Amino acid sequence: MAEKREKVLVVIQLSGGNDYLNCIVPYENGHYKDARPNIKITDDQVIPLDKGYGLNPGMNQIKDLYRQGKVAIIHGIGYPVPNRSHFRSMDIWHTAEPATVGSKGWLGQAIAQLDPKGSNVVTAVNFANGLPRALAAPNVPVASVGDLENYGLLTGVAGVEQRNMALNAFSRMYTPLIGNHSVMEYLGQTGLDAMRGADILKEAPKRYVSNVEYPENPFAKSMKAVAQVHLADLGTRIFYTQYGSFDTHTDEVALQKNLWEDISSSVAAFFQDLEEHQRGDEVTILMFSEFGRRVRDNGTGTDHGSGGVAFVLGNQVKGGHYNEYPSLDPMKLVEGDLAFNNDFRGLYTDILEDWLDVEARDIVNGVYEKVRPFSFSA
Numbered sequence: 001m002a003e004k005r006e007k008v009l010v011v012i013q014l015s016g017g018n019d020y021l022n023c024i025v026p027y028e029n030g031h032y033k034d035a036r037p038n039i040k041i042t043d044d045q046v047i048p049l050d051k052g053y054g055l056n057p058g059m060n061q062i063k064d065l066y067r068q069g070k071v072a073i074i075h076g077i078g079y080p081v082p083n084r085s086h087f088r089s090m091d092i093w094h095t096a097e098p099a100t101v102g103s104k105g106w107l108g109q110a111i112a113q114l115d116p117k118g119s120n121v122v123t124a125v126n127f128a129n130g131l132p133r134a135l136a137a138p139n140v141p142v143a144s145v146g147d148l149e150n151y152g153l154l155t156g157v158a159g160v161e162q163r164n165m166a167l168n169a170f171s172r173m174y175t176p177l178i179g180n181h182s183v184m185e186y187l188g189q190t191g192l193d194a195m196r197g198a199d200i201l202k203e204a205p206k207r208y209v210s211n212v213e214y215p216e217n218p219f220a221k222s223m224k225a226v227a228q229v230h231l232a233d234l235g236t237r238i239f240y241t242q243y244g245s246f247d248t249h250t251d252e253v254a255l256q257k258n259l260w261e262d263i264s265s266s267v268a269a270f271f272q273d274l275e276e277h278q279r280g281d282e283v284t285i286l287m288f289s290e291f292g293r294r295v296r297d298n299g300t301g302t303d304h305g306s307g308g309v310a311f312v313l314g315n316q317v318k319g320g321h322y323n324e325y326p327s328l329d330p331m332k333l334v335e336g337d338l339a340f341n342n343d344f345r346g347l348y349t350d351i352l353e354d355w356l357d358v359e360a361r362d363i364v365n366g367v368y369e370k371v372r373p374f375s376f377s378a
Contacts, residue, residue, distance in 0.1 A: 005279075082340065127145050356374075
């Protein structure tokens with residue numbers, strides 16, 4: 001009988017505002033073609049999917065995963081009273097607090113339930129410099145890793161500088177919200193947790209054996225690191241990583257395609273790695289961005305908008321389209337943007353309750369309609 005393992009969440013933040021319309025492309029829609037005379041994905045470029053939609057030409061491997069039933073496309077996702085500031089909108093996604101400035105991350109609160117005594121400093125691991133607000137909560141340890149191969153060298157100059165840069169960035173972000181004393185207390189503990197986490201995480205690459213070749217791009221390095229730590233069985237339940245920038249005010253067609261090529265090939269290699277080790281069933285990926293972009297192009301790109309798309313990927317996902325694609329009819333746009341019709345806190349509730357098995361109501365501050373993207377969802 002196969003060993004029952006804990007479920008694991010991998011979050012991929014598409015930083016900068018991924019353009020929904022040129023990602024899940026309504027290429028048969030006349031309003032789309034009219035609104036984007038300069039940057040539309042043409043019929044010969046788009047990867048046809050179904051229901052009149054196609055994928056960005058950089059998403060070939062995502063198409064393959066979709067055909068296998070492993071990709072849920074969550075349409076029209078957002079929140080009431082959209083905010084077009086990168087910082088504020090990302091903060092809303094990180095804290096699940098659209099109306100006020102939140103002080104606790106949604107995943108930080110989940111970690112507090114998964115490991116209430118904080119006994120495992122690598123229950124959550126962030127693969128990027130800095131500490132995402134999504135992972136922050138009082139008395140919650142988080143290991144933040146810029147480079148897994150060098151993470152154990154915190155006694156060296158490079159390690160210390162990397163750690164101090166992350167802590168300084170965190171301090172600048174949080175002091176206006178929760179006060180300097182609380183920040184410094186948190187940072188002191190974070191520094192200790194980072195040192196303890198280093199000793200644990202540095203073992204992961206040593207244990208890792210795989211026949212999978214990851215592509216040569218920065219995001220692939222992060223996904224390989226996720227696989228290394230996960231397969232080392234260190235008890236990590238939440239991984240966080242990000243890629244971008246998707247802030248495509250100019251040269252959007254080429255930039256977005258290149259970013260999605262990196263992500264698609266890296267995610268495909270990651271799932272291949274999991275399958276080689278017979279560990280695919282225990283991992284789900286959530287991909288999101290802070291907002292979508294304006295319906296009309298600005299010449300060579302698009303400006304900040306609202307109404308976006310998220311993705312849930314994995315073996316236990318029931319693939320397909322969820323919710324309605326917002327109307328592109330100019331009369332139904334909101335200040336030139338797609339009208340969101342799907343509150344992201346419902347999707348968070350799915351992830352928290354049905355995947356991580358933690359209570360969601362206090363984390364998302366209410367009760368929201370679930371998306372139900374999992375094959376076992378009621």
